Amino acid sequence: MKSFSSFHPTILFLYYLLVIFISMFTMNPVILGCSLVGSILFFSMMNSPRAILKDIIYYFLVFILIAITNPIFSHNGETVLFFLNDKPVTVEAIIYGIAIGTMLIAVIFWSKSYSQVMTSDKFVYLFGRAIPKLSLVLSMALRFIPMFKEQIKKVNQVQKTLGLYSSDSITDRVLSGIRVLNSVLTWSLENAINQADSMKSRGYGLKGRTNFSLFKFDKRDMTILIAIILISVIVVLGFAFNIFEFYYYPAISILKLSRVGILEYIFIFILMILPFIIEVKENIHWKLLRSKI
Amino acid sequence: MKKDLLVLAFIILLISILVSGTKIQSVDEYYLTHIDDITEDSETVTISIRCDTILDNWDKLSPELKSEKYVPKDGVILKKTEYVLRSGDTVFDILDRAVRHNRIQMEFQGADKNSYDSVYIKGINFLYEFSCGPLSGWMYSVNGKFPDYGVNKYKLKDGDVIEFNYTCNLGRDLGHSFK
Numbered sequence: 095m096k097s098f099s100s101f102h103p104t105i106l107f108l109y110y111l112l113v114i115f116i117s118m119f120t121m122n123p124v125i126l127g128c129s130l131v132g133s134i135l136f137f138s139m140m141n142s143p144r145a146i147l148k149d150i151i152y153y154f155l156v157f158i159l160i161a162i163t164n165p166i167f168s169h170n171g172e173t174v175l176f177f178l179n180d181k182p183v184t185v186e187a188i189i190y191g192i193a194i195g196t197m198l199i200a201v202i203f204w205s206k207s208y209s210q211v212m213t214s215d216k217f218v219y220l221f222g223r224a225i226p227k228l229s230l231v232l233s234m235a236l237r238f239i240p241m242f243k244e245q246i247k248k249v250n251q252v253q254k255t256l257g258l259y260s261s262d263s264i265t266d267r268v269l270s271g272i273r274v275l276n277s278v279l280t281w282s283l284e285n286a287i288n289q290a291d292s293m294k295s296r297g298y299g300l301k302g303r304t305n306f307s308l309f310k311f312d313k314r315d316m317t318i319l320i321a322i323i324l325i326s327v328i329v330v331l332g333f334a335f336n337i338f339e340f341y342y343y344p345a346i347s348i349l350k351l352s353r354v355g356i357l358e359y360i361f362i363f364i365l366m367i368l369p370f371i372i373e374v375k376e377n378i379h380w381k382l383l384r385s386k387i
Numbered sequence: 388m389k390k391d392l393l394v395l396a397f398i399i400l401l402i403s404i405l406v407s408g409t410k411i412q413s414v415d416e417y418y419l420t421h422i423d424d425i426t427e428d429s430e431t432v433t434i435s436i437r438c439d440t441i442l443d444n445w446d447k448l449s450p451e452l453k454s455e456k457y458v459p460k461d462g463v464i465l466k467k468t469e470y471v472l473r474s475g476d477t478v479f480d481i482l483d484r485a486v487r488h489n490r491i492q493m494e495f496q497g498a499d500k501n502s503y504d505s506v507y508i509k510g511i512n513f514l515y516e517f518s519c520g521p522l523s524g525w526m527y528s529v530n531g532k533f534p535d536y537g538v539n540k541y542k543l544k545d546g547d548v549i550e551f552n553y554t555c556n557l558g559r560d561l562g563h564s565f566k
Binding site for chain 2: 152155156159162163166169170172174175176177178179180181182339341343344347
């Protein structure tokens with residue numbers, strides 16, 4: 095099911111860094127589209143269809159919100175649709191809003207699958223030796239929100255089973271919310287101190303301390319590493335030679351589609367869809383093996 | 388929880404649109420302006436809009452604006468034109484009338500949007516502040532002098548000559564220096 099996450103943590107980290115950086119620092123619509131498609135496809139390989147559908151509907155609404163908010167604040171652009179309070183609402187601003195929305199949601203979906211693939215043990219494995227304090231703080235901070243949510247749910251349920259604040263009135267719900275939040279906040283502070291203490295007592299970050307981990311850098315990792323590096327060099331060259339140049343204001347520029355340009359876009363598409371391909375390949379492999387039994 | 392936040396964001400957006408007013412005009416309605424005819428005894432002012440400094444700093448200009456459509460070859464966006472001065476007119480009123488009459492794009496920050504109570508001209512003819520380097524933007528002068536306050540604060544007299552100039556170096560290339 096999670097074949098991509100079985101790769102070496104270095105590769106996973108490198109891949110996510112590359113993909114998120116490319117998505118964040120360009121406004122080229124083709125790259126953003128590839129990134130969105132890749133992130134959603136990979137995310138949908140790792141979750142149940144219901145969870146995916148719920149997420150997609152929610153983020154679609156966020157997307158619409160961004161797309162309509164941009165033309166209200168941005169008035170640049172040649173093609174004016176109408177004037178709202180003496181300010182032009184332009185096609186360019188709407189399309190720019192759509193592009194920002196695409197970028198944001200692509201990065202959100204990448205981050206969602208990142209938190210599922212790069213678990214904190216992998217992160218600590220990567221950076222525990224070089225920057226022990228920071229990596230511990232980071233892994234604890236990243237873990238904080240899901241743990242906090244879980245604990246709130248638990249405490250809330252306990253309160254309900256005790257028969258407290260179980261009526262439907264709003265004041266009751268607010269009071270219970272405050273009480274639960276209060277207790278969970280103190281719990282999380284205590285938990286953080288406990289965690290730090292227990293790591294310290296195990297000698298975390300001391301000189302000469304060895305780490306045990308099951309991650310091995312094998313042939314499969316090497317091939318994928320070479321592929322990622324090759325593609326990223328090609329993509330960076332594309333950025334350097336302004337192949338992905340694209341403007342929204344004052345008029346939307348035409349996409350430059352030279353032969354090299356198309357090749358570059360194909361490489362970007364492959365890069366973005368790489369984890370999805372790996373998952374699909376593994377699934378087919380698994381089904382084949384099972385059919386032989 | 389997540390859904391509530393989203394609904395809240397939509398409601399805030401809707402309220403802010405409603406509060407700020409919903410005056411919708413079509414493009415032609417917006418540009419339809421009444422220009423008084425110049426008669427013998429009417430008071431007039433002249434206005435011109437130029438962007439010559441960009442031609443000297445062409446390499447600093449944002450690449451998407453490097454077209455004759457946005458930066459005319461001679462640097463003249465609006466040639467010297469005479470407009471009738473109505474009583475109480477400020478520089479901003481004349482500029483607004485002139486650009487609407489000539490269908491030139493203009494974006495400004497309203498007087499209620501900043502703490503100086505003054506209108507700020509962000510861009511004319513798609514040439515915005517910072518379009519040509521970090522020190523670029525629009526400046527105005529009346530009778531050759533650069534006032535140090537906003538366009539909506541300058542009350543005009545008969546015969547005033549208004550010039551809007553694009554600067555690429557905080558007005559130094561227009562012969563103005565801050566004290």
